[in-house]
Amino acid sequence: MSQPDSTPPAASMSRRGFLRRGVVAATGVAAVAAALKPLLNAELELGDLTSLEKFLQQHYKELDKEEMAAVLERISREIEERYQIHPELTNVKPMDGVEFVYALNLSRCIGCRKCVHACVKENNQSRDPELQYIRVLEMPKGTIDIERGNHHYERPTVPDPDHFYMPIQCHQCANPPCVKVCPVEATWQETDGIVVIDYDWCIGCRYCEAACPYWARRFNFSQPKYASEQELKDDPEIIQKRLNPRMSYLSNRPRSVGVMEKCTYCLHRTRVGEMPACLEICPVGARKFGNVLDPASEVTQILRNKRIFVLKEDTGTLPRFFYYFDERRPQLRSGETDEIVQVTKMDAGGEA
Amino acid sequence: MRDYLTFLYRCFRISFVGGWRYHLWMLCLTIIALLGLNAYCKQLVDGLATTGMTDHVSWGLYIANFTFLVGMAAAAVMLVIPVYIYRNKDLHDLVIFGELLAVATIIMCLLFVTVDLGRPDRFSHLLRRFNFPLSMLTWDVIVLNGYLLLNLHITGYLIYCDYRRKEPNKTFFVIPFVFVAIVWAISIHTVTAFLYVGLGARPFWNSAIIAPRFLASAFSAGPAFNILTLQVIGRFTSYNIPRSALLLLRQIVLVALTINMFLLISELFTEFYAGKTHIASTRYLYFGLLGHNALVPWIWASIVLNSLALIILYLPVTRSLRLLNIACVFLIVGIWIEKGMGLIVPAFIPSPLGEIVEYTPTINEILVCLGIWAFGLLLYTIFVRVTIPVLSGRLTYDQPFEIATQD
Numbered sequence: 053m054s055q056p057d058s059t060p061p062a063a064s065m066s067r068r069g070f071l072r073r074g075v076v077a078a079t080g081v082a083a084v085a086a087a088l089k090p091l092l093n094a095e096l097e098l099g100d101l102t103s104l105e106k107f108l109q110q111h112y113k114e115l116d117k118e119e120m121a122a123v124l125e126r127i128s129r130e131i132e133e134r135y136q137i138h139p140e141l142t143n144v145k146p147m148d149g150v151e152f153v154y155a156l157n158l159s160r161c162i163g164c165r166k167c168v169h170a171c172v173k174e175n176n177q178s179r180d181p182e183l184q185y186i187r188v189l190e191m192p193k194g195t196i197d198i199e200r201g202n203h204h205y206e207r208p209t210v211p212d213p214d215h216f217y218m219p220i221q222c223h224q225c226a227n228p229p230c231v232k233v234c235p236v237e238a239t240w241q242e243t244d245g246i247v248v249i250d251y252d253w254c255i256g257c258r259y260c261e262a263a264c265p266y267w268a269r270r271f272n273f274s275q276p277k278y279a280s281e282q283e284l285k286d287d288p289e290i291i292q293k294r295l296n297p298r299m300s301y302l303s304n305r306p307r308s309v310g311v312m313e314k315c316t317y318c319l320h321r322t323r324v325g326e327m328p329a330c331l332e333i334c335p336v337g338a339r340k341f342g343n344v345l346d347p348a349s350e351v352t353q354i355l356r357n358k359r360i361f362v363l364k365e366d367t368g369t370l371p372r373f374f375y376y377f378d379e380r381r382p383q384l385r386s387g388e389t390d391e392i393v394q395v396t397k398m399d400a401g402g403e404a
Numbered sequence: 405m406r407d408y409l410t411f412l413y414r415c416f417r418i419s420f421v422g423g424w425r426y427h428l429w430m431l432c433l434t435i436i437a438l439l440g441l442n443a444y445c446k447q448l449v450d451g452l453a454t455t456g457m458t459d460h461v462s463w464g465l466y467i468a469n470f471t472f473l474v475g476m477a478a479a480a481v482m483l484v485i486p487v488y489i490y491r492n493k494d495l496h497d498l499v500i501f502g503e504l505l506a507v508a509t510i511i512m513c514l515l516f517v518t519v520d521l522g523r524p525d526r527f528s529h530l531l532r533r534f535n536f537p538l539s540m541l542t543w544d545v546i547v548l549n550g551y552l553l554l555n556l557h558i559t560g561y562l563i564y565c566d567y568r569r570k571e572p573n574k575t576f577f578v579i580p581f582v583f584v585a586i587v588w589a590i591s592i593h594t595v596t597a598f599l600y601v602g603l604g605a606r607p608f609w610n611s612a613i614i615a616p617r618f619l620a621s622a623f624s625a626g627p628a629f630n631i632l633t634l635q636v637i638g639r640f641t642s643y644n645i646p647r648s649a650l651l652l653l654r655q656i657v658l659v660a661l662t663i664n665m666f667l668l669i670s671e672l673f674t675e676f677y678a679g680k681t682h683i684a685s686t687r688y689l690y691f692g693l694l695g696h697n698a699l700v701p702w703i704w705a706s707i708v709l710n711s712l713a714l715i716i717l718y719l720p721v722t723r724s725l726r727l728l729n730i731a732c733v734f735l736i737v738g739i740w741i742e743k744g745m746g747l748i749v750p751a752f753i754p755s756p757l758g759e760i761v762e763y764t765p766t767i768n769e770i771l772v773c774l775g776i777w778a779f780g781l782l783l784y785t786i787f788v789r790v791t792i793p794v795l796s797g798r799l800t801y802d803q804p805f806e807i808a809t810q811d
Contacts (some may be wrong), residue, residue, distance in 0.1 A: 087438040090445040095497020099525035199758030235541035258462045265605035267756045274453035310449040310522025
């Protein structure tokens with residue numbers, strides 16, 4: 053093409069050579085333009101590049117009061133434009149002297165999966181595809197090895213007498229591996245123990261998802277959709293009906309494509325004294341939630357008196373999510389004396 | 405300054421000059437790279453749902469290729485060590501090609517990480533809030549970019565000195581950087597391995613042998629790739645590649661591959677003999693789990709290819725280059741499977757809650773990968789295209805540009 057042969061330089065810039073170069077350059081430009089064509093898609097949002105305001109938004113922890121108010125207003129406006137609802141968007145802060153823990157009674161759980169769906173509804177997760185924070189495992193009796201659980205059980209009625217049920221969600225670990233690995237500090241632990249994500253800061257590398265031993269984190273592989281095409285056809289206002297307008301910055305406001313999300317113990321509810329949605333819906337009272345720093349709270353009593361365990365204790369994550377079984381204290385057989393419950397020495401051989 | 409700009413302009417111009425084979429090669433690479441760009445634009449619009457990744461297998465082909473290429477970037481150091489530490493003469497003039505390959509592969513690595521991000525538009529967040537030293541990913545950002553800069557400096561400086569017909573000031577501007585780069589090259593592997601090894605949630609990765617194996621496999625695949633590229637350079641340009649240099653590289657590949665195979669055996673023995681329950685992922689990789697066995701043929705292909713390469717390399721016959729080349733191809737493909745798909749995907753299967761969801765990359769995802777590979781090769785070709793006339797004294801500041809183009 054531009055290969056100069058034996059002709060002197062002046063001739064190589066002849067009209068023909070110039071034209072040829074022009075054609076090559078034009079083809080190149082056209083090819084690049086064709087490659088970039090998908091970007092012209094009308095539905096495209098180039099994320100934070102659409103406005104300077106979004107691009108320059110600070111990390112959650114660096115926003116002062118006024119800046120936060122401005123951010124909340126902007127997000128509310130966007131939600132209103134996009135979904136035609138009036139959100140009550142707030143930024144609920146943790147309460148002093150509160151550390152939340154969850155306790156789940158495996159003797160009571162019947163595996164109805166009502167918590168799974170109440171959670172989706174409360175927290176405005178995507179419906180198409182549906183994204184869920186809680187996974188209920190159907191476990192064969194005789195093991196607590198979760199690798200033996202069945203995720204996809206379908207039964208006309210539950211519970212099945214040969215199984216027990218084990219719901220798993222974010223354990224809000226005191227030593228969270230997901231927080232440690234985040235390269236941009238988009239996820240952190242709040243003073244009440246809840247691990248949160250700044251959806252406006254996450255870069256979507258999914259390292260936290262790989263780090264979590266409880267499979268508690270979810271990624272938005274596409275823009276969240278609150279109804280399928282068919283559902284929208286059947287009821288054009290379905291999205292407005294479905295969205296929970298009570299939203300907070302760190303929990304259930306609508307997410308965007310390409311960011312992580314997770315259970316936040318419904319912090320927009322629990323930080324103002326209500327119970328999480330999964331607990332409220334539970335028909336058998338298997339779920340207990342509260343402040344572990346309050347000695348009178350139900351969860352504190354459970355942690356004190358029940359035989360509790362945590363999942364994957366060996367990973368050192370120190371979960372704030374405990375499992376327990378109901379138990380009866382052993383009763384002495386009639387006729388036995390109290391002597392039997394006096395502890396005998398471990399090294400009994402020496403006495404005999 | 406003006407001279408430097410002229411130099412860059414001449415580099416740009418000469419990359420368009422070449423025979424018909426050169427043009428055809430560049431045209432093909434450009435087309436593939438543009439197809440990849442097009443696929444990536446689709447991904448930008450529709451999100452990572454255009455890939456085969458899911459919440460179960462949340463890293464796939466992108467991170468697999470990234471991991472393999474971090475290893476390839478080691479190629480440079482295996483040329484640098486003999487030359488700068490053992491004062492090997494044969495390789496002396498070839499080091500620069502290894503370093504240029506490192507530049508191209510690191511750029512590919514960075515591209516593979518970027519296309520894996522859900523929100524590349526938020527790239528600036530890395531500069532504004534950097535979770536260092538806690539997150540291994542921030543370490544990786546530092547070591548990869550640092551390695552890129554080191555190699556850009558070393559190669560750029562040497563080439564520019566040749567262009568200016570100046571004796572390079574090695575004591576100040578080359579030697580210290582080269583020694584830093586040697587340590588740095590080892591760090592890019594170690595840090596990348598630690599990225600995975602540090603996750604207690606994934607027993608498949610949570611093993612001390614991953615980092616040493618990383619080094620061993622990189623130090624075999626990297627020089628093997630160099631053996632091939634150097635021959636291509638020797639064949640299609642006027643540049644002389646001494647046979648003894650290739651044979652020295654063969655020796656390096658042989659030792660590294662032997663160590664890699666030994667470490668593989670150590671790993672497999674530990675995993676399987678103890679019979680623990682944590683080896684579900686390893687079992688999935690090698691034998692399949694409950695009827696799911698998508699990776700089984702791949703990993704066995706890898707083992708067979710690596711073993712064949714090892715056997716061929718041990719035969720004295722490989723001093724004839726043809727067999728050596730076959731062994732190198734086997735080995736590169738074998739390591740690509742092992743360090744790519746074989747290391748990343750099985751860690752996610754079964755999921756931490758015991759669910760088995762397999763991973764199949766989509767066409768779009770594969771196109772993005774091919775695009776990045778093509779772009780990387782394009783860069784490397786241009787680097788070599790520019791370097792050779794400079795090194796052979798045909799492209800210098802005091803000669804007209806046309807002399808350089810007479811190949």
